[in-house]
Amino acid sequence: MYKLTWKDQSFMSFLHYMFTLYFYKLPPRIELITKLLKQHWSNYLADKHKQSYDQALSSMAGIFIRRGDKMPEDSFWSRHKHWRNISLYVKAVVDEEIRRKENFTSIFVMTDDVEAMQSIMQYSSLPSSPSSTELFAQKHLRGRQILYNVYAPQACFNPFTRIGYDQFLVNINFLVRYATFIVGHTDSNVGQFLEEIIYSRTQLTPHVPTQTYVKNAPDTF
Known part of the structure; x- marks a missing residue:
């Protein structure tokens, strides 16, 4: 049986990189909804914070939480x-803010779990509860601007329905285009894809470590 050499593996990695970079194309309807989503949040944030439209999403982090059937x-x-x-x-978002010495002005949440989305929204707007098991999240999400896909049912995606899968692709496209930092989990094939597509787009950019990239959510504090 033929055994792959390091040259074979390097060439396969190159082919994968080229495929990711040049063949990542989405249907026009996905691009359109992504554009509408960008316009929605840019207008909202620009009006709310009295800033320019172009700067509204300039420092946005992303959180990707996939649960559902992925146990x-x-x-x-x-x-x-x-x-x-x-x-x-x-914690991964806060650690990155400390490393960069700057705060993310907003956080876009992509999840298939309605309860997770509702909890994040509550943590950003309600006072902390001493009895909560999520004190860290409550403390650091309090007052944050939480963004989500306003075109998705319940602000979440269900990849097993047509409309849900479309909105899933919109979320992916939105994160790839506009997030400056993403927290996910590399056990997920979507998390791996985010790493690969962002790496392929930014690896030749100067100072890439301070730009968009994906980090695995930690297992402990």
């Missing part, structure tokens, strides 16, 4: 028999 694929679930809590995703 067998999730290493955290396999070890602990429950999902990562929201605080672990938020």
Whole structure:
């Protein structure tokens, strides 16, 4: 049996990179909804913060939380028999803010879990509850501008329906185009795709470590 050499692996990586870079094309309807979503939030944030339209999304982070039927694929679930809590995703955002010495002005949330989305929205607008198990998330999301796909039912996506899958693609496209930092999980094929497409688009850009990239949500504090 033929065994791949490092040259074979390097060439395969190159082909994968070229495919990701040049063949990542979405249907016109997805591009249109992404544009409308960008216009919606840019107008909203520009009016709210009295800033220019072009600067409204200039420092946006993204959080990707995939739950649903992904238990067998999730290493955290396999070890602990429950999902990562929201605080672990938020910790990755806060750690990056400390590293960059700047705050993200907004956070776009992409998830298939209605409860997770509702919790994040509540944490950003309601006072902290001492009895909560998500004190870190409540503390650091309080007052944050949470963005989401306003065209998706319940602000979430369901990849098993046509409209849900379309909005899933819109979310992906929105994050790739406008997020300056994304927290996800590499156990997910979507998380891996985000890493690959963003890397392929930015690897030749000067100072890429300070620009858009994807980080795996931590397992512990």
